Amino acid sequence: MSVRVGDELPPLEIEITRTLIVAGAIASRDYQDVHHDPESARQKGSPDIFMNILTTNGLVGRYITDHFGPTAALRKVAVRLGAPNHPGDTMVLTGRVEAVDADTAVVRVTGDNGIGRHVTGTVTVTLPARGPA
Template identity: 75%
Template sequence: MRVGDELAELTIPVTRTLIVSGAIASRDYQDVHHDSVIAQERGSPDIFMNILTTNGLVGRFITDHFGSGAILRKVAIRLGAPNYPGDTMVLSGSVEKVDGDTATVKVVGANGIGKHVTGTVTVTVPVTVPGGTSAGGAA
């Protein structure tokens, strides 16, 4: 982990199923996340992804890169362009700061109309010592 390291991009097809299931899983029953007609009545061209689904995808992006032992310490994100069905979001990131086993990663998720999500994630990556154990305990 070094300042400037780029994370491999994660491409996520934004499907209607992803939007609706993410809203249900996060208990966000706002109609604009599952009812196209109501979303259109409220000025949106279609349903759109909620922030909790986006937050989960950002977390996945970080743990895909740093491993399942990574601990998300802080996720500070801001939404921009909505994620609509049929689009694709590409998450990218780079390490901005490293302090021992903790890094701050700048994250951007872009879709066809702009930046859907921007922000930073602070993540701790336990150091593995020879023999397969982490410095903080057993493997």
Template identity: 80%
Template structure:
């Protein structure tokens, strides 16, 4: 793992079901995440994904890459362009920093998630990846 290394992209189809299920799973019952008519009345062309769903997808992207023993230490993201149904968000990541620690390496990855209208999410994730026989606690 080296600074500047790029993680493979992950394309996530943004479906109406994903948006609504993510809102329900995170107990975010704001109408803009499940009721298209009310979202339009509030100025949005359709329902859109909430930040907690985006946060979960970013975490999934990192653990899919670094493996099931990876421990997320910090997720710092900012939303931009909304994720609307029918679009695709493509997550990409670049290793920004690597440091050794106890039984593993701590890695900071810069994250960008783009959709058809721009950057939906930007930020960074710090993750500890255990070495063989090491501990991350």
């Protein structure tokens, strides 16, 4: 697969269901109550439960490997969270190739939801020398 600076990845739409938030929190062994208990989330100033950072991180990684294929190897994933992902929202991930050096690409990823920018991230990924057949 030839990758050039400026390449845009097709957007990935993710429905933020209550199930995704809770399943992601438990699969990442994160039992903070704000990720599964709406009443506790409200007591801590949030209108509802919200997605944990490990799930967001995992979804950003998935977005990259979905696009570049199973032979792509993640080297670095850095994310910063903004507007939280609450149930009932939709997050749209978009990506743009910022740098290419030999077999390694740096992709800038953003994820926007209904209330703003949920995540900005940078992923460094090593791509197979020859594209998948």
